Amino acid sequence: MAKILIIDDEETIRSTLGEILEYEGYEIDFAENGKEGLDKVIANNYEVVLCDIKMPKMDGLEVLQKAIEAKPESQFIMVSGHGTIELAVEATRLGAYDFIIKPPDLNRLLVSIRNAIDKTGLVSETKKLRRKITKTTEIIGSSPLITRIKEQIERVAPTEARVLVTGNNGTGKELVARWLHEKSKRNDAPFVEVNCAAIPSELIESELFGHEKGSFTGAYRNRTGKFEQANGGTLFLDEIGDMSLSAQAKVLRALQESRITRIGSDKSVAVDVRVVAATNKDLLAEIDNGNFREDLYHRLSVILIHVPSLKDRKSDIPELVQYFLHQITEEQGMPMPVISAKALEELQKQSWTGNIRQLRNVVERLVIMCGSKIQEQDIYDYVTPPDRKSATGSPTAIYERFNKFQEFKDFVEMEFIKFHLEANSWNISKTAEVLDIQRSHLYNKIKEYNIVR
Numbered sequence: 001m002a003k004i005l006i007i008d009d010e011e012t013i014r015s016t017l018g019e020i021l022e023y024e025g026y027e028i029d030f031a032e033n034g035k036e037g038l039d040k041v042i043a044n045n046y047e048v049v050l051c052d053i054k055m056p057k058m059d060g061l062e063v064l065q066k067a068i069e070a071k072p073e074s075q076f077i078m079v080s081g082h083g084t085i086e087l088a089v090e091a092t093r094l095g096a097y098d099f100i101i102k103p104p105d106l107n108r109l110l111v112s113i114r115n116a117i118d119k120t121g122l123v124s125e126t127k128k129l130r131r132k133i134t135k136t137t138e139i140i141g142s143s144p145l146i147t148r149i150k151e152q153i154e155r156v157a158p159t160e161a162r163v164l165v166t167g168n169n170g171t172g173k174e175l176v177a178r179w180l181h182e183k184s185k186r187n188d189a190p191f192v193e194v195n196c197a198a199i200p201s202e203l204i205e206s207e208l209f210g211h212e213k214g215s216f217t218g219a220y221r222n223r224t225g226k227f228e229q230a231n232g233g234t235l236f237l238d239e240i241g242d243m244s245l246s247a248q249a250k251v252l253r254a255l256q257e258s259r260i261t262r263i264g265s266d267k268s269v270a271v272d273v274r275v276v277a278a279t280n281k282d283l284l285a286e287i288d289n290g291n292f293r294e295d296l297y298h299r300l301s302v303i304l305i306h307v308p309s310l311k312d313r314k315s316d317i318p319e320l321v322q323y324f325l326h327q328i329t330e331e332q333g334m335p336m337p338v339i340s341a342k343a344l345e346e347l348q349k350q351s352w353t354g355n356i357r358q359l360r361n362v363v364e365r366l367v368i369m370c371g372s373k374i375q376e377q378d379i380y381d382y383v384t385p386p387d388r389k390s391a392t393g394s395p396t397a398i399y400e401r402f403n404k405f406q407e408f409k410d411f412v413e414m415e416f417i418k419f420h421l422e423a424n425s426w427n428i429s430k431t432a433e434v435l436d437i438q439r440s441h442l443y444n445k446i447k448e449y450n451i452v453r
Contacts, residue, residue, distance in 0.1 A: 002117045003027045003045065007037030007063065008052040008079070013102070017050065020106065021113070034058030041067040046074050047120045048097075048113050053080040053087065061094060068095040069185070073123055075116035079104060139175060140323045141316035145308045149176065156303050157183035162255075164240075164300045165278040167307030169424055170355035173278040174238060176307055180276055181234040189233030194226050196247075197239035197427065204247045206263055209254075215264020227260045227271045235273045240300065241281035241292060252296045275300065310352040310359060318344045320356065324363040334367060342376040350383060354423030361422060385419070414449040417442070426453050 004026050008014050011032070018028045029044070031037035035057040041049060049067065053060035064076050078091045081102035088099040097119065098112045139150060156163060157180045165173045174193070181191045199207050206216075210225030226235060237243070243251070254260045255275060259268040277300045286292035310317070321339060329336040352358055362383050370378045417435070424430040432439040445451075 001025065001027045002047040003029065004113065005029045005031060005037065005040055005044070005046045005049045007031045007034065007049065007055070007060070009033055009055045010052070013052070013079075017104075024110065026113075034060060034063045038063045038066055041074060042070045045071070048116045049074055049076045050079055050113075051076055053078055053091075054082060061091060064091065064094050064096055072188075073120055075120050077109075077112055077116060138323070139172070139179060140320050141313060142319065143313040143315045145313050146316060149305060149307065152303070152305050153179050153183060156180065156305075158185060160274055161302045162274070162300055163276045163303045163305060164283075164297075165276065165305050165307060166283075167278075167280065168309050168355060169280050169430070170357035171307040171309055172356050173280075173307050174236070176305060177234075177236045177238075177276045177278060181236075181274075184234065184274065186233045186274060190230050191234050191236065192226050192230035193236045193238060195238045197242040197430070201244040201247070204244060205250060208247065209250065209260045210262040212262055212264035215262075219264065222262075225260065225262065227254060227273060228269060230273045231271050233273065235275050237275060237277040239279060240277040241279040241283055241286055245291075245293065248293045248296050252293060252299060255296075255299050310355045314348045314352075317348050317359070320359060321347060321363055324360050325367065328360075328364050328367050332367065335372065337367060337370060337372050337374050339366075339374040340376060343374050343379050346376050346379040347383065350379075351385075354419070357425065358423055385415070410449070413445070414451065417445055417449070418451055421446075421451070421453075 004021055006014050006017050006021075006028060007030075008017075009032055014030050014032070018030065021028050029040060029046070031040050034055045037049070037051065038058065040046075041063075051060045051063055055063075060078055060080070064078065067074065067076065072095075075097040076091075076095065077098045077100060078088075078096045079100050079102055080087065091099050097116045100109055100112065139146065139153075141147075153176065163177075163180055165176050167173050177193075178191060181187060194207060196204060206219075206223065206225070208225050208227055210223045210228060211219050213219055213222050237251075250260075254271070257268075258272065259270050261268045283292050283297050283301075287294045287297060321344060325336055325339065328334075347359075347362075354361075365382055366374050366378060369382050417431075420431050420434055424434065428439055428442060432442045435442065
């Protein structure tokens with residue numbers, strides 16, 4: 001049943017409209033002045049608000065303007081006995097769905113209300129679909145560290161402050177950035193992501209700012225950069241610590257002036273974006289080493305949010321596992337298995353160097369490999385690393401699989417490389433750096449062991 005609020009200082013108008021709309025099956029609430037009406041809009045969820053314009057304490061246009069900021073989903077139909085074209089245009093400009101002159105034509109009013117309710121449902125459904133498409137999931141966990149992050153997001157998201165999100169790979173920095181966007185006033189505009197580590201340094205400026213046709217070899221047509229694509233919304237600069245110094249200088253200028261210039265153009269373009277950046281590096285150390293601009297750091301880090309590693313919030317693992325079990329079985333069209341308390345305890349003992357990303361991969365593996373119940377033994381068989389199995393006193397079946405030392409050595413090396421590739425999202429450069437080997441050597445090992453993503 002749709003909820004409708006009637007804001008009008010005339011009691012006869014309120015009661016007459018209320019009786020008619022209740023007869024039509026709507027749930028009705030009343031407010032006798034603008035201030036009371038605004039308070040009710042903020043405190044409740046109404047599909048439609050019928051609002052008079054000339055009222056004591058606060059006129060209808062002021063109510064409309066403030067209410068739209070707080071509850072953009074509610075549709076306002078302005079009802080006034082002083083109707084003029086100028087007033088109707090102003091109400092529409094401020095966000096009103098419709099403008100009706102008193103005394104209202106009831107048939108037109110009922111049609112307008114039904115259409116407004118349909119629009120409210122479409123707006124809500126669009127947001128749900130957009131979130132599903134962009135895979136914006138909930139931030140799962142109730143540990144003190146995660147609770148603090150949720151509180152920070154609630155406080156910071158509605159503002160325009162720039163945010164720097166720090167944390168190791170796989171901890172969920174992108175998820176924090178997406179929720180900052182979802183809970184901001186920009187959530188109807190684009191969320192555009194740039195992975196600065198995945199784009200070659202010679203192309204990053206074109207990616208961010210765009211280019212004009214013929215500005216360099218390979219520029220066969222005009223290209224809009226990420227800053228322009230994110231106009232009105234949020235630009236997420238992931239792994240900002242890997243950005244080249246020349247690109248950093250241009251990003252700093254764009255943040256200072258709210259304008260960008262495409263490569264090969266002499267015209268600047270105004271952009272309105274909120275920048276959220278993320279990094280797994282210690283940017284203060286990078287500044288000391290001359291790899292990152294201190295002035296850019298201070299521009300980006302108005303608000304700092306640190307996402308903890310999974311090893312620092314192991315109490316959240318049971319909740320995360322249940323969430324992933326439900327998500328994965330729904331995606332795969334499989335029945336959801338039951339996981340034993342002992343199995344959950346065993347999962348909490350793992351090291352989780354790959355953080356949340358690794359945990360989700362493990363849960364997907366367990367869903368596929370296990371039956372209707374996931375037991376402690378399954379954790380040992382499918383999760384515990386080979387080098388920990390004998391140390392924990394578990395069966396040593398892995399050693400019985402090999403008769404020759406070289407075969408066992410190759411197997412362990414292959415599993416070791418696969419583990420770190422997954423932990424670093426198959427970023428070859430980062431994995432080679434972690435393993436302290438040449439990138440070409442890592443490529444050779446991937447080819448030798450036929451490791452595929």
